[in-house]
Amino acid sequence: MRQRVEPTVDRALAREHGLTDGEWARILELLGRAPTFPELGIFSVMWSEHCSYKSSKRHLLTLPTEGEAVLIGPGENAGAVSIGDGLAVVFKIESHNHPSFIEPVQGAATGVGGILRDVFTMGARPIASLDSIRFGPLEDPRQRWLLRGVVDGIGGYGNCVGVPTVGGETTFHPCYRGNILVNAFNLGVVETDRIFRARASGVGNPVIYVGSKTGRDGIHGASLLASAEFDEESEAKRPTVQVGDPFTEKCLIEACLELMRTDAIVGIQDMGAAGLTCSSFEMASCAGTGIEMDLDRVPQRAADLTPYELLLSESQERMLLVARAGQEERVREIFARWELEAVVVGRVTDDGRMRVRWHGDVVVDIPVDPVSRSAPVLDRPAREPADLRERQKLDPAALAPEEDLAEALEALLDSPNLGSRGWVWRQYDQLVQGSTVLGPGGDAALVRIRREDGTPTRKGIALAVDCNPRWCWLDPYGGALAAVAEAARNVACTGARPLALTNCLNFGNPEKPEVMWEFREAVRGLGEAARQLGTPVVSGNVSFYNETAGRSIYPTPTVAMVGLLEPWERHAVSHFPAPGLSVCLLGETREELGGSEWLALRRGLEAGVPPAVDLEAERRLHRLLAEAIGAGNVRCAHDVSDGGLAVALAECTFTGPAGLRVGAVLSLPDAVRPEALLFGESTGRVVVASQNAEELVRLAARQRVPLRHLGETGGERLVIGPPAGTPWIDRQVTGLARIWERALSRRLEEA
C-alpha cells in the first residue's frame, strides 16, 4: 500500500491555506476532530472568497432576480430566461482577471472555456460570446503584450470551439496597469424542458467523470490566485494558471449535448474552480444526498498525484455527471465516439456525507451540507472614501473652451478608448454558426435563433456589455445605474426589448472599508436600475482583490444585457444606411461634463459628478425605439455615450459595411456651451435616422420622449453647427474614418 506523505494539519497550516482562526475553530467543531490534509484543502477552497461569496453574499441578496420570463436565477451555473415558443436563453458573465494578468493567453483562453462550460452544462448550445477587457495605457509595452495575449487567448479558444464572438468592449485606464480585467460572457439556447441542473439525485446512481485527464495544473487557482491581492511575487504563481484545450472542449460540448438528448443522465456539473471538490459538493448539496468516490479511478495524466492534488486540481475541460443506474454503457459509448474518457468514479449515497477513498484509505469523510451551505457570511465594514467629495468637485466655468472643436473631435476619435476596435475583433470568428445579424462594432450584437435541428425561428437576441469605470469611481451608485441603463439602451437601439442581465463585479480588496463601500453602493445601483427597467439579474460573478501593491482598480461593475427582438429582420443599424434620411436626437442634452472622456483627454481631469440617470425616461425611450424600429420608421439608432454627441454622429457616418460613407449636415441648439453639447455624455440619448420625421415626432410625443430634428443625411462631409452661423465642425467623412480606424492598430503595430 502507498503511503501518503503529508504535512501536519494545524492552525498554522490552515492560515497558509487562507483560513482565518475563526474558520479553523469552526472546522474543528463541525468534524469533532482535526481535518485530514485533503479535507483542509477542501475547506480552504469551499470557504474561499471566490467560491463562497462570503463578503458579497448579503449585498447580492438585495438584487432583483425574479420576473415573468426568468426560469432560473442566480445560484445555478448560469441564468435561464424564456424567450417563448418553448425556448430559453442561458447566459452568464465571469471574470478571469488574475490568471490573465499572469499568463494572458492561457488566462483568457480558460476564461472563455469556463464560461462556455457553465452554459452547456445546463443543456444549452453556446451560440454567442462577448468579452469585456480592460488594460493600462498602451504606451506601456507590458500592456501591449497583455492585450495581444488576451486577444490571442480569447480568439484561439473561441474560434476553435466554433462559438462566435459577436461583441464586447476594450478599454484602457491607468488603474488597470497592475491588474487587467478579462470578463467573458456566453449565451446559449435550449429547449425549456431540456434544461439540466447540477443535481446528484437517486441513491445508488453512478457518478461519472468525463473529459480530460486530471493533472497538477491550477491547484489553488481559485483560493489563492483569485482570493488575494497581487504583489511582486505574483509571477511565481504562474503554475497555478491552467492550460486550455479548445479541441477537447468542442468535443465535450458535442458529446454532452448528444448525451442530454437521451434520458441517461440526472445531473451534470462543470469542474471549474476547485475541480472535483466543488462539483461533487455542489451536486450532492443541491440534491440533499451524499457521494462516495474512489480517487484511484480518476483518469490521471501525471504520475503519483496525491489525494490533495486530485481533489483540488483545476485541470480544464472536465465534467462530473450523475447517470441513471444501468445507463453507464450508453454514456461511455457517446463519449468514446468523441474520443473522450467517461469513467465511473463513485455513486450517490443517502447519508449526506462526502466520502473519498484513495488506495483503500478513507481520506475525506465530511458532511456535505455544513461545508457547502454554512460557508461563512461576513458583514464587512464599509466607509465612504475620504476623498470622494473632492473627486466630485468640478467648476465648469474654469474649463478653458476648445479653440477648434473639429480638432477636438479628431483627437477623441484617435483616442484608444473611442477609436475602432477592429484590430481586436478581426481576430475573432464572428460568423461561425451562421446566425450573426449584427456583429461587433455597433451598440449591441444581434444573433438570430435557430433550434438545435437547424430550424430557423423569427427570434433574435440582442446583446451588449457595458460599464464606465470612471463614473463608478466618481459615484459608484450612479455609475452602476448608468451601466445598466446604457447596456439596456444599447440593446434597445437594435429594436429589441431588454429582458434580463448578468453582471461581473470587479472590485479591490473587500477587507478595506472604502472598497466595501464602493461595492455596496454599486450593488445598490445595479439593483435599483434592474428593478426600474424590469431586467432582473439572473446570474453573475464577483471578483474581489483586484489590486496590486495596495492600489485598487476603479470599481467596475460590468453589466451584460440580453434582449429579445421578434421578428429579428425588423432591426435597426448603428450607422447611417443611406442619404436623404432625417437625423433626430432623442433625449435631453444637459450641461454635463463631469467624468467625461473629453474632460479626461482634453483637460486631463477625472472629476465631477457623472451625468444623471433618469430610469423612467429610459423606459419610455425603450418603448419608442421598439415601436419606431418595428414600424420601419427608424432605420438607424445609435446610443450617445463615451465621447458624446459629436463622436456618436461621426460614427454614424462611417461605420457601415463595405466602406459605406454617408455624410450629414446638422445643426444643434446652442443652449449649453459647445463642449457640453458636442462632447458631454448626458444619458438617455439616441441618434436616429428616420424615413418619416413627422411620424416619428408623433410617436415620440406619445411616449413623451424629447426629440430634436438635427438635419439630413447625405454628402461626403459631416457638418455640425449652431442653428445659424459658422459650423463648429466641417470635415470629410473619409478623413474622420481614417483617424478612427487607425486609433488602436497604429499604437499596436507601429510600437
Next chain:
Amino acid sequence: MFAVIQFPGSNDDRDMAFAVKSVLGAEARLVWHRQAELPAGTRAVLLPGGFSYGDYLRCGAMARFSPVMGAVRRFAEAGGPVLGTCNGFQVLCEARMLPGALLRNRGLHFVCDWVHVRVERDDTLFTTRAREGQVLRLPIKHGEGRYFAEPDELARLEANRQVLLRYCKPDGDFSEAANPNGSVAHVAGVVNVRGNVFGLMPHPEHAVDARLGGDDGLRVLGSLLDAVARGTGR
C-alpha cells in the same frame, strides 16, 4: 445528396449542411470521419471549416489520415465533385488532392472579415453561376490561409488556369492591401487539373443570406448544385 464530412473539431459543418438544405433546398447528410465509405447516393462531398483534430500539428495534417478521406479520394478519382472550404481546403492540400500549401497569415493574426474575390473562370463545376471577372464579396476567418506554391508549381497552376478565385479590391483590381493573408499571386481558391476538386479559404456557406451580410456564396454552392443536377460525378 451532399455529404458534409464531420471531423472532430469541424465547426462549420452544421452551417454547411444548413446552407445546402435550407437555402439551396437540396439534401445534405453529416458523415462522421470514422466512416470508411460515403453513404450511397452521395453526389458531392463538402469538407467544412473548423479545426479538425484541434489542428495542433499543421492544419489538416491529421484529418487526411482519417478513414473517410480514403473514400473521399476514391470519390474524386471517379470524377465526383469535392469542395473544401477553409480547413477543408487545408485538408485537401495536406492530402495532396490539391497542389500547394496554406501557411500562417502574413500578419500572423487570425483574420475574420468580409473580402472581395475575383472569379477567374466561369466554366468549372463550381463557378457556372458566376461570370469570369465578376467580384464576389465573401467572408474569411482563418489564421493559416496564406496560399503558397513553389514558382514552378505556381507556373503550372497558371498555365492550366487552376486558380479560380483571387483576392482583389472591390473594383476587381489587385493590391497587396486587398490580399488579407499574403497569399502568393492573390490566390483564394484553386481547382485540380481534372476540375472536380476545389478548395477555397473564403466561406461560401456563410454568405447565403443578404440579411446576414451577403449572399454571394450562392454563386459557388449553387454552381455545384447545378453540376450535381446535370449528373456530374455519376
